[in-house]
Amino acid sequence: MISSSCKKFLTIEPGTETTASQLFASKQGYTDALVGIYMNMRKNYSPATFLTSGGTDFMAQLWYAPATTSYNLTYKLNQNNYATTEVDDTTNPLFLNQYNIILNANTLLNALSTQHILEERLAGCTEGEALAIRAFAHFDLIRLFGPMPANPGSKAYLPYVTIVDRNTLPYDTYSSYMAKLSEDLNKAEQLLMKYDPIYKYGPSSLNTDYAAYTEYPDLFWYYRQNRMNYYAVLGLQARVKLWMGDKANAAKYAKMVIDAVDPNGAKKFTFGTERNLSSKNYVFFTEHLFGLNIENFDDSRISSGSNAQQFIQQPKLLSDVYQGERSDLRYKQLNIKKSPFIPDSIATTKKYADMLQSTSSVPNYNVFSVPLIRLSEMYLIMIECSPIDLANTYYATYRAAKGVPAPILTASTLQPTLIREYIKEFYAEGQVFFMYKRLGVTNMLWSDHVTGEAQYVLPLPSKEVNILR
């Protein structure tokens, strides 16, 4: 008894911070810890960060980075030249933040494994989301620093971290890494199917600032599209399976998302429309399986606005990618203007424009969600993974939604068409580089150099390497 009262006496709760044990002593604490992880993801997944528009999009040649800016990070990325301090200075915090997301998820999962205070559905949903976040964060790490998925070899690339421990972490080979990742995703899928309100109700009816359903009285259960919900996990499953070359399962998961209907029989996720643009929903929120909510983002100096740093020459974009189709909805998502820097007209994306709440036009209809997994990708996966006839059906639907006619795909036109669609679709969303890497494309569009394994596999950041040495 003396020792336990002594222990109590010597355990102190700080005033301006909260100890883990105190946090996980209340229901609210679990919610706060989970939401904290999403807030943490803002470091790596906000617009203009490495994983959205500021890094991998340069590596995929999507933005203009001329030789005159050779001292810049963007030029080094554009050249896929990673052995430079500029790249290392960027990948160090990227790597650390990504694993910090994982550490926070692991700490929460540890707490969940021993808790007795949460109701079952809250515990299950929290666990499902945390597992899915862990898989999501790990997946982007292996896509960047891991091998070409077609030929992974047996080298240990990265640790798939599921523990909180300060001892040296063991590195996983690609196969063991992906096995752990799939295990997390499968478990998340099961849990969320059971507990996620989005499985029962449509996403839009859950996007409320108040408790719209009496059975879900807490705000925790709302805005599921900004959380790792059940369909986000399905979408991520599809993305992962495709990465692993498992086309059948990729198509299976993509179809599950495409076919999902709400209690009224309406599709849960629908394509963005032209009307979205006029209401400043430039990110096509109805498509988001998972979007990261951001509160205040000023894009004026990045990819929209007069001082945009991320732009591409409009003529070559129109000819090489849009093939002259100016009526494409995605073309309308672009800002075309005269450049102060180069003779050509330039194109920037409006996706993240008007996200600065304080200065945006009033009323502000922007939905403040960074698209991380979208319905369009599910269609592209269906098209890539289905037999050619079925692919053409999906392609027709897809093209119609974009406001352009669909040419008939053949086995030989499928891949070049898909590459163009990915580029059009994912400007400033960071996915195109991974598509190139997955396909092992050696001649990226607009690239002045050949891309092979050295260009697709990023070296580990120096801090990680130095510690291991």
Place this chain on the structure above:
Amino acid sequence: MQINLCDKISRIARILSYKIPLAMKLTIFILFCAFLQVSAKVNAQFISLSEKNTSTLVILEKIQEQSGYDIFFKNNLVRDVKISINLNRASLQNALRLVLDKQNLVFTIEDNIITIKENPKADNVQKQLIEKIKISVVNDQDKPLAGATIQILGKKIATMASGYDGTTTTTAIEGDTAIRVSYTGFITKVIKIESGKINYRIKLIPIEGTLKDVVITGMFDKPKESFTGAVTVISKEQIKMFGNRNLLRTIANIDPAFNIEERNTIGSNPNALPDISVRGSSSIPSGLTDLNNVQATNIRNAYNLPLFILDGFEVSLQRIMDMNQNDVESVVILKDASSTAAYGARGANGVIVVTSIKPVAGKMRISFTAGLNLEIPDFSSYNLLDAADKLKAEQLADLYTTNFPPSQVALTALYNTNLNAVQNGVNTNWLKIPTQTGIGQNHQLSLSGGDNEFRYTVNGSYNQVTGALKGSKRDNANGGITMMYLLKKIRFSNNLSVGFNNSSNSTWGSFGTYVDMNPYWSPYDENGNPIKQFNSFNGVMVTNPAYNGSLPDFDKSKYTVVRNTTAFDWDIIKGLKWSNSVGFSRQTGSTDVFQSPSNTAFIYNTGNAKGYYGQSSNFSQEYQIRSNLTYGTVIGKSSIYAGLNLQSTESKQNTLTVTGTGFSNDKQSNISQAINSTRPATTELTTRTAGAIATMSYNYDGRYFVDGTYNVTGGSSFGSNSRYGNFWSAGLGWTVSNERFIKDHIPQISMLRLRYNYGVSGGLNFSPYQSLSTYLYVLTERYRNLTGASLRAFGNKDLKWQNTYQQNAGIDLNLFDNWLSISGNYYFKTTNNAITTAYLSPAHGFDNYIENFGKINNYGADINVQTFLIKKPEKNFYWSITASAATNRNVLVRLSDAMKAANKAAETGNVYGGVLYQFVEGKSIDELFVLQSPGVDPATGRVLLVQPDGSVSTNSTGALPKISVGQGVPKVDGRFSTMVRLGQFTANIGFAARLGGKKVNYTLLNKVENAVLTRNVDRRVLDFRWTKPDDISQFKSLKVSDVTYANNRFVSTETTFMLNNINLAYSLPTKWIKRLNLEQVTITSSMSNIAYWSNIEQERGTSYPYALQPSFTLSATF
């Protein structure tokens, strides 16, 4: 006048030492026993007796019993006749008269003592037989006791004090019966005066269990004879004789091992908290923020601050600095493992134990002190150019010529303006502009007194220090009440003290900015208004720092502290004592800094950003509960002391800071009037400890002794996996001088003791929450209406206090009957799990965490020698000399990779005008790393530097290699003082020396070599800089504008001597003051920071000037 009351126990001693007839002995013995029984109803003023045919002596005995008074008379004076008496509530006087009148005897009553004498009137025979008697007072070890109170009973004004050698002489007349001798901590003794005996040697026996040559460690009062630790004890008298502006400086003046780092920038700023270390540095910055700041700030010593204990309780450095020195009874510096092990996790940096004065019994004693202190700015280290020479230097540096003709007009105009000013006699001594002679005062009043049961002290003091820089001051008002209530074996005491502090910093700006000002500028215009800016070269406007002095700006702080300690002691049986105490302290304070919109700092700010207000309020609270059980006994030749202590502490600190910017005008000086304000920032820290300590010492035959301490402490800031720390020490010693062979053959050695101890204590110098896995809420954002929190750092559940293993070998030697005493120590200490930041691989989610990793060694020695040159008690003439020296070396043995990387990143950097500190394995924390420069190129006047490839060139850019030139701390830090006492006059002079440390002469570097000639500079600029080709000069050309970074040309081995203090005291002769009913009147005069001689001639007090600090004090006791 002061009369101490007899202690009850003293009666035993009195009886045993009396040479009086058996009957008398018996009588007094009975009286004594009776007294004990009725001691609860002392001072009964009424006597009721009904006796028939009873012996007079028996009746007297009964009177004594009822009154509670002591009755004294000469042998056979009272005839033992039988009488009858019947009294009912008669007064004591009447009762005595009734008994004594028949025998023609008279009596006097004074306090509790009745003295019976023959009636001088009745017997006209002159009995004025005068005897000159000499009384010498010694303690149980035959050492003289100076200042013992001696009283001839029955005389009104017959109190005297034994002199320095414990002796005094007095005249006894016939009729005097007894001498009473009392001394704090000893049993009072009464000796009968015997006819014809003129020499009385009175041995006082210490009151068991208190003050019997003990070492006060703040936890236990350990017997000194069995103590193996290294300590420095500073007495009240020493504090008086080395007295300085604050207690910390006074301690440093006495013991060089208590090291206050000299910080040239802060000078004599009364508000600057000093950086203190005891026996070197054993900590390194633990957090990355501090690690990165280590270059810029003086953060290193903050980690090595010793622990301060006031009356058993931990207090802040600030509180010790603000204490009234007159309230201090003693200061003990605990340095090694044996003395600090009891403090466990807090003790590794040393412990300073301050004991405040305790009330003594006696008539009410009032003491009053009034003093005046001055702070006179000392500019003697400044050697600046005057206006004419400054202009000449500017011309020599070609500042007024340019190759760009359009600018020449302006430069010529500027030259003419400046020349005009010089010719008109403008030669401003800018040093005097912000400075003043600060006049401060201090007053103290204390009352103390009481009797055997109840004693008290009430004191109040006010101490005002006005700094040498205008507007800087520090005022302290302290008050306290101490009460003690003593029962037979139980003692309650309560000490309540309150302190108020008000301080303000100068708003005149840094002193250095005045040093820089050109003497041909005048700070005020014809109307006496300050000028805001001066025209300088190339259109640059230089702001006048004095302008801000005229503004209503302020920078003030205040705090109030209340401290209460309640103690309960119980002497269970002889030697066994149980002490308990509860301490509580609470401090609240605030700091307000206002810079008005007119302040020159905002000249280039927009309207909304002009003006600044920073406000912070702080609160701290500590409590401590402790229970102590000690036992000491002597069995045959063995003496044993054992102690057990349980205690727990809690400390809380809170701060709240708010800042506002933008004020409409200078009058709006309230923070609520700010246009913008920041989010309030709060900090909160709570720590708790709980611990148990056991200590034991054993002494055999006064010759061999061992001691040991074991401490187990739990701390809330330790990781949850290592909540409890174990600390211990063990020591052994040999009092060689108590061996027969020394006693018989080398009697010159009065004392020789050898001691050694080894042990471990800990350092808790890390932020209390560093070990915890804590979450921080995201305060400024939400996520779709939800709040979120994420991990702040990678918690380390195993984080521990750092352990310092320390060995200490010491010797204490007294020679020639204490004419010469030497005490020395050698120590080696290793901190092998110093708390530091370690790297984690980023895949952990954080790339660093706090870990026990570093290893630091410190070794050194200290010695103290004291000798009497003159010792003539009969003339009250003494002259003594005390010298002490300390040395410490320090080596960083192991550093974490994070530490090395932080160092590596900074290694090739240079600090303009300073030295880049580095942490390098195998080197000291204090190692100086500088560039290598063989000199100035005689051909070009440019600086030659060693390049990365080893060649020498004038290139000063790129990563130039550095060499270590040695440690910045002195090899030997010494103190030397001499004290002369002649009659009523005492003088003490204290010197200090710093030898062998490597120092950069910043004045030569910044004000000569890198002199910015557009501002005022050191005079040496004109004399020593390179002027033409083939000049062999120490300093580069005036025309070269490259920055010279610290290099070996500017490093010297320091030899510095300082005259720290002169204190003079004069006590008015007793015969003069007695007429005024005063007991003691002393006039003291002291002077601090008197002189400074150094081979490194540099400007001292760069941000705040040094000041000469004379003070005059009058103190009186009555």
